[in-house]
Amino acid sequence: MERLIEKVYAEVSNELSIIYQKRKYTLFFQKIMWLITGAYFVLMLLNIGANYFPNSKNSFLSFFEQFKAAPNNPYANIYPIIGLVILLYPTAYGFARAFQKFKIKETQTIAKMVKMLFPKVSFAQNTAVPTNEIAKSKLFSWINVNSLMYSYGQLRSSTNDNVINIADIGIVEENISNKTIGSFMRIPILNIVLIIYQYVLKNIFTNKSADNVYYTFRGMFCWLRFKKSLNGHTVILTNNQRSKLDRFFSTHFKEEQKIHLEDPRFTDQFIVYGTDQIEARYVLSTALMERIVTLKEKFNQPILLSFQNQQMYLAIKNENGLFSFPSGKLASIKIIEELANDIETALQISTELKLN
Incomplete structure (x- = not known):
């Protein structure tokens, strides 16, 4: 590479x-x-x-x-x-x-x-916003029918009988x-x-x-198949006051409860909400929590995840966007390295988290 x-x-x-x-x-x-x-x-x-x-x-x-x-x-x-x-x-x-x-x-x-x-990956820039997937992910508490959403391109890749979709989106949240x-x-x-x-x-x-x-949010949004069939949903957010307040005041997720977990390295960085304590712990095994922490370190950006039905959703905040160049001078190979690293890491999410 x-x-x-x-x-x-x-x-x-x-x-x-x-x-x-x-x-x-x-x-x-x-x-x-x-x-x-x-x-x-x-x-x-x-x-x-x-x-x-x-x-x-x-x-x-x-x-x-x-x-x-x-x-x-x-x-x-x-x-x-x-x-x-x-x-x-x-x-x-x-x-x-x-x-x-x-x-x-x-x-x-x-x-x-x-x-x-990535010559083997399908890439298109004039794509519709994956509105349904964003809503189903339950990652953004205040999104409603009036929220403005924008798409800056989408990657699609099939590996090991699993299809991963990676979109660069912008959202103005109603927070x-x-x-x-x-x-x-x-x-x-x-x-x-x-x-x-x-x-x-x-x-x-x-x-x-x-x-x-x-x-309010600009960055990468991914969705792919999850091997476990779930009755409810489990959402993993950045552990800060903003996440807690947004979830507390939201009218969309009253059926949720805070999930109590015992891995201090994970709970220091993430806060988890779900519809079922037992199912959330079934999803978030000790090994998966460790791999999520490692994944966050690889992206070096705040990440959000959710599991629902047989789908996993992932959002990584990036103020410049995935398919846009950062501010400042661009005459550096680092620009290419960061783009390649972000896409390659996203494409390997299924392997990294051992979802299959």
Whole structure:
């Protein structure tokens, strides 16, 4: 594999440099576009503030008087909007063009790399989101029919009579954080401040491309056949407060209970929920728990798993996505190594966990 990685890098190194430059242009227009929008929102807040000090002699606040509708100038309050449109149009057009060119080159190069590294694996980028599988996995507590989901490509491989599907997905979860923000959005003045933070400042100061800023989950999602037939489900989540709160407040999994396990190395990293204590322990043998911990170390990222019927689901968080390039310079063979390692590890999940 090492020689193959070196060959792939030699083939695409020039393309990686081109992609890096195209992304720089995209981020430049992205920052300018949102900087203009941010400045507009700040001026709008000051304009609103000026209404509370109508008698103020402050020369700065008096500047906004010219934007108040008056009998001799009834359309004065439209001028700032016209100005915003004039400023935003060229930068928005430049961003759209740069982003399109960047994404086309990125998807073409990713496809070339995957096909060179794994020629026997079926790979497609224009695939539908595996919505049903994501819902059946029960890994994401707050997903509902209105949740936004995106697909960036899917691998499919058949080994030892087992088919594994690997998708790169993005999900905007309907979680507690988003619901809280949604509630604050209904409060006048505060909603403008939140818009500036959520949709302006994040885009100005981030080094992520626009399509990656807002996802609650972005990363790899896999599903494959599990040899044991189950009546209920068992879900393995990262052991942190966020997982516990999301599960506690969810209305979808009231039949679940926390599963108590005795492996300290496993329980330090994971928290388990299921519909049946006995069945969960039947699924999570001591050997399987050890192999799951090892699998997490191989991915070096948070992982989520679930077992239901005769299916196993696995999600690995990756802020850049599996089939997208990370931020920063790309002129490194490490880019190829990480992609190859993630895909190879995923393809060997059945063997790694000894599911067959």
